[in-house]
Amino acid sequence: MQVAEKLQPWLAALDERPKSGPRWLQDLRGRGAARFAELGFPTVREEEWRFTNVAPIASTAFRPAPAGRLAPEQLDAFLYADAPFRLVIVNGRFVPELSRTRGLPEGMRFGSLASAIQDDPDVVARHLGTIADFDARAFPALNTAFLEDGAFVHVPEGVVIEEPLLLLFVSVADGAVMAHPRTLVIAGARSQSRIVETYVGNGDQAYFSNAVTEVFAGENAIVDHYKVQEESLDAFHIASMHVHTDRSANVSSHSFALGGRLVRNDVLATLDGEGSEVTLNGLYLADGDRLVDNHTTIDHAKAHCPSHEIYKGILGGRARAIFNGKIIVRPDAQKTDAKQTNRALLLTDDAAINTKPQLEIFADDVRCTHGAAIGQLDEDALFYLQARGLTFHEARDMLIHAFAGDILDRVRIEPLRRALESELYAQLARDLAEADAA
């Protein structure tokens, strides 16, 4: 139930939203604020939020996070922080002295979104907020209302940058604070880039991170994107990524969800150019009382577009997960080839997942496949390995690592893959030890 009183502190906070910047930005924020005021927080009565109750967020009086301080060596604790190029955004604000932006190709923009709003107002205004639809989405509306800073990546036409570009979002929280980081990626025609977004936080703080990312892939552009979410285990992480592809563009995005207490990750990709391609893969891990909700939408708007999707989860404790994979095939999107797979491994009897594929097909000459498999480890495989001399624990680890490895092996940035693997395996070892002790 959406109680108006409950929303009151939020509306008051919205009145205090940033007022700086050009007119169009103020308008954009104003529209976000107005939309949020109308929508309020989603409730479990809404289909899209049936299993994810955000009341713990709605009922907390989060303050806007103040500028956080971080010594450079503190970054070492974070996974893959040592990337050659990085933007460090602390509590939603770009921190130049922690960032590494030297040596990038001519014409490339890689820096703070706030600066880009000043320095490249035309490009930014043309893109920002145009695909992160907040008409029916409360959290992107909230993010837009508070829009002030974040990351801006613009790879010019024809530029190929091999080194990964890291966007490191850190929450340095002291109590109930919130940040609304915003990312805008514009990949010019025929450009190639690799982008890694990581979301991390300190200690066991119950902060709220509400992120929105927009990715525009121009004609023939290739974008290899990764998102690593390793927030504090008490944090709330709500994020959406919106992708738009032009003709023959190719965007792949891999999502790794390792942290957070209540996590909602939306990925919405619109294949809006013929022959463009999108790959959305994900791997999530949850234990304790954590909840991880992944919602993806792949919207085939034009013909001859393939899409590939594999999401896998490993759940222990009393963890809950939701996977909802929607595929829309518009009337013009003939020759669509969409594949979706969703698998989850439950390590305990108390872990649970709700999963739903949703196909909405309005064209006739298309191929769409989806499959879901939820369950325990394969008993026959376990016995086979044991019958060759591996202990139960060795056999189990081998099967679980193989399950996760299927996604990990798709990471094309080797140091990132290794870092993810060791972090993931360490977490798994803890979860399994806990499951064994129970």
Add this chain to the structure above:
Amino acid sequence: MLDIRNLQVRAEGNQILKGIDLHVGAGEVHAIMGPNGSGKSTLARVLAGHPEYEVNGGEVAYEGRDLLAMDPDERAREGLFMAFQYPVEIAGVNNAYFLKAALNAKRKHHGLPELDAMEFMQLVGEKAKLLEIDRTMLNRAVNEGFSGGEKKRNEIFQMALLEPKLAILDETDSGLDIDALKTVAHGVNAMRSPVRAIVVVTHYQRLLEYIVPDFVHVLSAGRIVKSGGKELALELERRGYGWIEAA
């Protein structure tokens, strides 16, 4: 080496083995034959320690130890090997990686140093040749997408690598064409040794033309109803199982 006394086994509420007595000595090759549903595969799987069976009578001694009290992995490390009738496909686990883990688990158990990647690959090279195992099979996931023949060859290849004391082949011949059958039989025969025992479970006599047993036992409705030498297999081939079941 293996002493089975009055072994009785249940699965899903059915009494499948109703008192099996079998003695297998080192250096011997025994064939266990019988019609479908006689309990042959159950016997093989119980010896390997499959969890779906409940032993409700009798005992099994393996080298003087209580086999039934050992976990499946311990049995394996102690030298028991069962070639699966239906080898399991294990997605995402590289075949070579799995074999190295299995081999080193056994070596560690016996206080031997673990093989490094070089030593392991050298050993694999020798054994792979014997069973005509293609290198690419090693780099694929365990049994995944293998043909029926590849799966069976992979089983015997594992056996050659792990060098068990007691090998139990559960219908290794099923689904094999004659060339694959000869390759598999060649691999098994190369393993025959005075210190090793082999139990071949099969429905057909065909495999026994290539792996010639010392003893043949006929299993029917959960009991061994007839034992003899290799000529018994030929008689079964000629006369079928009917005359024994009727007896």
